[in-house]
Amino acid sequence: MMNSLEIVALPAFADNYIWALRARGGAVAVVDPGDAAPVLAYLAATGTQLAAILVTHHHADHCGGIDDLLARHPAPVYGPALEAIDGVDRPLADGDQVALAGLGIEFEVLAVPGHTRGHIAYYRRGMLFCGDTLFGAGCGRLFEGTAATMHASLARIRALPADTQIYCAHEYTQANLRFAAAVEPDNAAIRDRVADTAQLRAAGRPSVPSTLAVEAATNPFLRWDAPAVIAAAQAQLGRPATDPIEIFAAVREWKNRF
Numbered sequence: 001m002m003n004s005l006e007i008v009a010l011p012a013f014a015d016n017y018i019w020a021l022r023a024r025g026g027a028v029a030v031v032d033p034g035d036a037a038p039v040l041a042y043l044a045a046t047g048t049q050l051a052a053i054l055v056t057h058h059h060a061d062h063c064g065g066i067d068d069l070l071a072r073h074p075a076p077v078y079g080p081a082l083e084a085i086d087g088v089d090r091p092l093a094d095g096d097q098v099a100l101a102g103l104g105i106e107f108e109v110l111a112v113p114g115h116t117r118g119h120i121a122y123y124r125r126g127m128l129f130c131g132d133t134l135f136g137a138g139c140g141r142l143f144e145g146t147a148a149t150m151h152a153s154l155a156r157i158r159a160l161p162a163d164t165q166i167y168c169a170h171e172y173t174q175a176n177l178r179f180a181a182a183v184e185p186d187n188a189a190i191r192d193r194v195a196d197t198a199q200l201r202a203a204g205r206p207s208v209p210s211t212l213a214v215e216a217a218t219n220p221f222l223r224w225d226a227p228a229v230i231a232a233a234q235a236q237l238g239r240p241a242t243d244p245i246e247i248f249a250a251v252r253e254w255k256n257r258f
């Protein structure tokens, strides 16, 4: 199954990725097309047809290209029911199934609020398209949610199978790893990932997708119960704390100032 689906990162703006999923028959679904141009170029270069647009949340760098795509390639547009997004005609809520007939695949919708109020992610065995919720070694800013909300969303993601590939929407991994190393200077997995990521970026390749196993070992925003992260959060707070939400919140606020 996996071999019949090709997944390509289409760079957009300064550091966004639009994910293009291409089935063997030539049907393509794109995730978070903030800009139509890279998608149109990809469809033209590969001679493929747009079969679906999937959106994770309402920020313009994730959905700003929808209108221009639809003008040339009519297709169903899936997105969060809780957010008003021009062009979305298939509103989705937690637990919904998305059957992409043209690609022969199906996703399950996970509500992952925190970055925005209605943010959703698309999951199927082996892959998660998570927008701005989880990044390589980082997580999204809390624009419309509380630390408790985001922590609950990240806890749901952390409970997925460890081999799940994490397709996030930005190339932020190197900067995030600098923060991760500050939180956990003695974490060897973070040191390894710094080296691996530097190699990928030097070769002009995306640092994502990663796997959930890698994120669980190196991402401070999934490590609220790791002793070293708890200790670092306590040092930031200047007082004892162990509550997972409090630890997560302290690390998130530290990152905002980092």
Ligand SMILES: [Zn+2]
Pocket (backbone or CB within 6 Å): 057, 059, 115, 132
């Ligand atoms: Zn966003």
